[in-house]
Amino acid sequence: MVDVQASMEAIAGRPAVAEAAEQGARLVDLWPLTDAGHLANDAKYAEDLQVRISMVLAQLMTGGDVTIPDAEYVYEGAEDIPGRPQELVDALMAANDAIEEAAQAQGDQSKTLADLAETLSSGWDQARQQDVAAGVVKAEQSLNDQNKFPNSPQDEEGVARALSMSLMICRDLLQRAGADPDHAVAAAPILVYVNELNERLGIPRGFLSDEDVTRALGLLDDPEAFADLLAPLTGAEWDHHRQEVLWDPEEAKRKAKEDDERKSREALQAKFAHVPEEPNKPHIEL
Template sequence: MSTVAQFKSAAAMVDAAAVGNRLVALWPLHDHVRIDNDVKYAEDLQVRITRQIAQILSGERVTMPDAEYVYEGADEIPGRPQSIVEALLAANDAYDAAAAFSEDADASHLAESAQIIEACQGQKQDTLVDVLHEVTQQVEHVSTLPFDERAAWVGAVVAQLCALLTASNDIGTDADRNIAVVMLAAIECAELAGVPAVFAKLDQWKALSAQAVRGDVDAVATQFAQIAQAEWQKHYDDVLWDPEEAKKQAKEEDERKSREALAAKFAHIQDDPNKEAVEL
């Protein structure tokens, strides 16, 4: 059985594909609120990813406000170390460089991204380019397949990149920086195949990479599927988010809490059974 077939048949991947199919079925978007929501999702995705990459590059805790501030164009943040700003600027440059890969399938874009964050040094960078070149030769065929097969293909490619870029014998390199390249490559390979973005935290990528290095395809398929399903569900919820409905629900929730607080405040006061009823 091929790696793609193993991914496709994994129970977790079947569940993930169902969520992914529900997401892509929303397109084409016509409602302006959903279109705006999708744009916001894409912006938020870049902020989340560049924040993680900046933490890898700086070795410091980078907050979401830090990442949002730099994404919006800041080149310094009052009260925050400049090293964090520089790491975020580099992360955004790497993100932008990688984004061109899904437009023309030229692996040199991801190689440029790797150079910016000083990952995949030497032979590793050549290997990255070679693998991505092979991958792009299959994209035209892959893009015609059903969603579950396209998603399985992306998972198999990501597993291959994880194994290649984080192998235990890769002494003298920063493994986390290599994983950062996988984060970017995963999004771009998904875009090439017509699959929604896959996002995960660094610890999740490390776990997936460790399984990939061991060659445990079943474990990698399950891990990747769980990562994908969570992100596709988030994307779906974000696109369907209705600001007016959210405002209404928030108001109702506040009113409910106020009623409960008032009831609790006077819970110790009992009605006088002899009190004369008053007709209103």
């Protein structure tokens, strides 16, 4: 198993991690949010993120084609969806339960992870549970050590340090859980736990698609490749989060109108492009 603390500095210096840290620092620099519109946007982002994460967890649990509309219906309280397999709906309900359980968890984090594994039907046997529990103890100690560093997670160096720790803990726990591309469901509780760990490290949550998870599980033996895959995905999600927070409906409407007018001008110009110009005809701006 990896030595998280020893690996952290090397991973923090990877170019992909440094770039993601820059994106993360731009996001966390927005806090504390004070604008009512930004607060509403952030709340909407959090809901959308849970919908997307629950979809991925259900995909890992069932191997089925779970869709965003499926996940939205269940997030809004549906317990069955006409025409959709009940297995998918049950998996989505379990995923939402796990996300909320993790967000509210206090005390023994190893018990929390064992409960998440049961909720998400992850197939951990007793030996896996014990190995993961040992990894969680190690992770929590690393978290305590991280809190002793003077750099705030709000600067790039602090975000890089926190992200590298998150990545290394994630990789360690995935190995301990026996997750691999053929047993991706074993990763589901770890993904939920690590997102809550990010919150405690002072960095925002991330998002991985089921394809991203499968690719990452194929790189567990290579810590640098694992980090180089996940860091850009995390940074992209942080950029998306920032854009969602700053979204202004009036500005979006204005830009959409400008785009429509530009497209209309271009279409009109293309329509008459084949018509020869009369040499003495004055130019008319379209």
